[in-house]
Amino acid sequence: MHYGPVMNSHVTTRGGLLPIMLAIGSGMLAMGVAMSALPLELQSRFASGTTMIGVIMGIQSVATVLSRPRAGRMADRLGGRNTLLCGLLCTACSALAYSFVLVPVLPLSMQQVMIMAGRLAMGLGEGLMVTGGGVWAVTTVGSARAGAAMSWVGLAIFAGLGIGTALGDVIEAHAGFGRVCLVAIALPTAGMGLTLLLPAPVRPRAGDPGSGMRWKYLIGHTWAWGLTLGLSAVGFAAISSFLVIFYADRGWHGGGWALGAFGAGHVIARLVGSRHVDRDDVRPMVAAIMLVEALGLSLIWLAPGPAWAAAGSFLTGLGFSLTYPLLALPVLRQAPAAAAGSAIGLFDVFFDIAAGTGAVLSGVLAGVAGPRSPFAMAMLAAVAGCVVMFVIRTPDSRQIIDK
Template structure:
């Protein structure tokens, strides 16, 4: 079947991207619900400090990092649909692990270990969902519109993440953690059923070609991946410690402030997606990373909860388009049959930044206070602006 890329990208409700977006959103809703709930659960139930919370929240990214080679090869050989489906199953398993941790027969140490297992499953699921969904979307939209296709996938991710954070805050407060876990199981299960109902996406190659080696791809990817990583440190600080920052200041509605990040992210995707498929992405990346830095500075210096929420919104607005903008040069410089491997390697930079950013933010918060992670992330975003000022123009696409 032939798909018109422009129609699919700009009118997604009538194109093939909508089921992919809905399936990914279901998994990210479950992931987002845990973001405000788990740090507070560790504080209230286990009296954990910020360092341990940072490790627990960051371990998901470590699992995602280890998943990337497998997810990329699976997407190239099995197709994006099957890879996305596997990720949704793992995500549902994560919610099940969180619910098992509530069993009173388990010791506190065992309960914490089960929650960590849930974070590992969520990391595995995230890697498979993002890589599989991204490859599937690019196949449907076409490589000429790869950035826009990835942008809509990211829209679904952060729409789910933002709405999940707000929903998790409300469910935790009014119905408890167990109800939250049940919803976190049901959502990706529904997404998996939707994914199964779709026709399978074709594999990028049938195995007759050797798989791409990362050392052969890294030269095309590292500068764009490094810039993505610097931007992702802000995401790590906000997703892992904004709620803790609100609690430390005695402010309420930290989950809603986290949701403001998702709202800013979605708004930027809606307005800016049409502009991401450009050859020279450097000026636009510099502008949006400067916007992210301003938002992080607002959180760092916020006199009250409204100022921090506005900073979170601005951070999401700035962070939003870094991924699709930077993914464009990556995908245009590798053969189509290795798109999954290229996306997997590109995403590794995000994983390292998100995981290490959460850990270092926890260590820094324990030493310098709960505002300090946002100052660190602001400096990282400014470093990304500097890279875009000195990096050469992207090379033209290589052989298909």
């Protein structure tokens, strides 16, 4: 399987991916800016409870799940660049929808509808950005560096989220929700401009092996790796939806910075570990980093003070960081080049389902057992992911037989 010109140098790989990372990062920054501001805005403006906040935050993941089939097929047909461009447009529209809550003549019910519409648009944008950006990156650097490509794309995604959440917390506190919306519109708009300046990569032709491949031929080779990714993503869902609420409930300050600590751990792991992800057997490394994630979540769950919770958030980001590129490797190695978008799209569905259901379950659990309980649930999920890695067989490196 070959996706494009092979670049063996780590420096060359980073340099070739830098414009793509910047374009993806602009959209994820916008998502992060809104992510830390929305739960507090829902509490203060609508007096929403934890369950409702979990449902509203989880709407984005539902939309992302529904967008994956189309995003994968779009990336295979139109290319990753154009798919990423559509995702950035949806992200800007999402922030525009959020801004309608500031229109005083709209009733509260209509303002809530606009926030939900914004979450739907953000979910669609996320699906298109992640799938399109991943396909574009792998096409750019070649199959020999597919793991590193996915790792650097993930760095752009979670660095954007981490920086964006801290930035959103600061903007919300000092300038209000209106400025949050303006920043969240401007960032993906700038990313669209950058994307339009970049040349479109060569795409596989419609008659190439694997083009038009259905998901049922990919699912058998994907489900175990996707399940493990989903178990790892429960921690991300708990932290992104309820870490700020947990801090507020305990009377602690700096919830947005604790979210930023998650992003910092994620970035550090990507910078240090990206050169080690292209390996034949990913299982031992995945098991080890998921144990680190479980340790971080346990620190948040048992934290006696904000510093301990922030340290736990950092460790969770450190452990969660490389699960995606490592687990994507067995999937990509068995997918024909013309079906790379569909393969990534299917794999990402597991993350989306886990993030969405994790947010909803976290909200329900927080309402019953308190806002620290979602982190105990996520810790158990991470331990379960380690168990899956111990029982699954070594993947066959051969491609899926074309149908």
